[in-house]
Amino acid sequence: MNATRIVLPALTILAIAATVAFTQTPAATGTKDPIARGRYLVTAMGCNDCHTPWTMTAQGPAPDMTRMLSGHPADAKLPDPPAGSEAWPVSVNTTNTAWSGPWGISYTANLTPSKAHGLGAWTADEFLAALRTGRHQGRGRQILPPMPWPMISQLTDDDLRAVFAFLQSIPAIDNHVPEPTPPQGR
Numbered sequence: 001m002n003a004t005r006i007v008l009p010a011l012t013i014l015a016i017a018a019t020v021a022f023t024q025t026p027a028a029t030g031t032k033d034p035i036a037r038g039r040y041l042v043t044a045m046g047c048n049d050c051h052t053p054w055t056m057t058a059q060g061p062a063p064d065m066t067r068m069l070s071g072h073p074a075d076a077k078l079p080d081p082p083a084g085s086e087a088w089p090v091s092v093n094t095t096n097t098a099w100s101g102p103w104g105i106s107y108t109a110n111l112t113p114s115k116a117h118g119l120g121a122w123t124a125d126e127f128l129a130a131l132r133t134g135r136h137q138g139r140g141r142q143i144l145p146p147m148p149w150p151m152i153s154q155l156t157d158d159d160l161r162a163v164f165a166f167l168q169s170i171p172a173i174d175n176h177v178p179e180p181t182p183p184q185g186r
C-alpha cells in the first residue's frame, strides 16, 4: 500500500476531529451542550462560594467540593450569631453557608438533585420562575439575602435552563438545610 493513501484519510479524520473539538470547546459561547454551559456559568458566577460548605485546607479556606452545592450542612452546630450593629449588620459562619443580618438567619439551599432536600423535584420552569421573581419555586416565600437572585435573573432563559441542567446532572446529596430563622428583637 502506498503511503499517501494512508496519510490522506488520516489527515482528513484529524481535520474533522479538530473541527468537532473546536466547535464543542467554548462552552461559554455555544448552547449546544447545556450541561457544559451550565457548569461554566455556575463556576463563573460563584454559586459554590455560598452553596458549597467551605473547609480549611493547606492553602486556606476553600469550598469542599465533595459536598458540592449541597447547601448549609444540616449537622453544623452553630452558636448564636453576634448581634449586628448599624455599622456591621451582617455575619457569616465559617462554612460560608449561614448568614445573619436584619432578615434573621438564612441558610444556603441544597442545589443538588436530591428529591427530598434539593432541586430534584423542581421543574426547569419552577427554577426559572424562582430566579426571576425571588420566590421559592416562583410562588412560595421570598428568597432572602444574600442570595443574589436580582443579578442571576439577568441571564437569558437558555442560560438559566443550562444552569438548571447542570445542577440536575451533579451528584445528589441528601442534606436537609434548615428553614431560615426569623429576626429576633430587631
Ligand code: HEC
Pocket: 041, 042, 045, 046, 047, 048, 049, 050, 051, 099, 106, 107, 108, 109, 111, 130, 135, 136, 137, 142, 143, 144, 145, 146, 147, 148, 152, 163, 180
Ligand atoms: C452570596 C451568597 C450566594 C450566592 C453567590 C448564590 N446564592 Fe443561592 N442562595 C443563597 C442563600 C443564603 C439562599 C437561601 C435563601 C433563603 O432561604 O431564603 C439561596 C437560595 C437559592 C435558591 C432558592 C432555593 C429555594 O429553595 O427556594 C436557588 C435556586 C439558588 N440559591 C441558586 C443559586 C445559583 C444557581 C447561584 C449561582 C448562579 C447562587 N444561588 C448563588 C446564597 C447565595
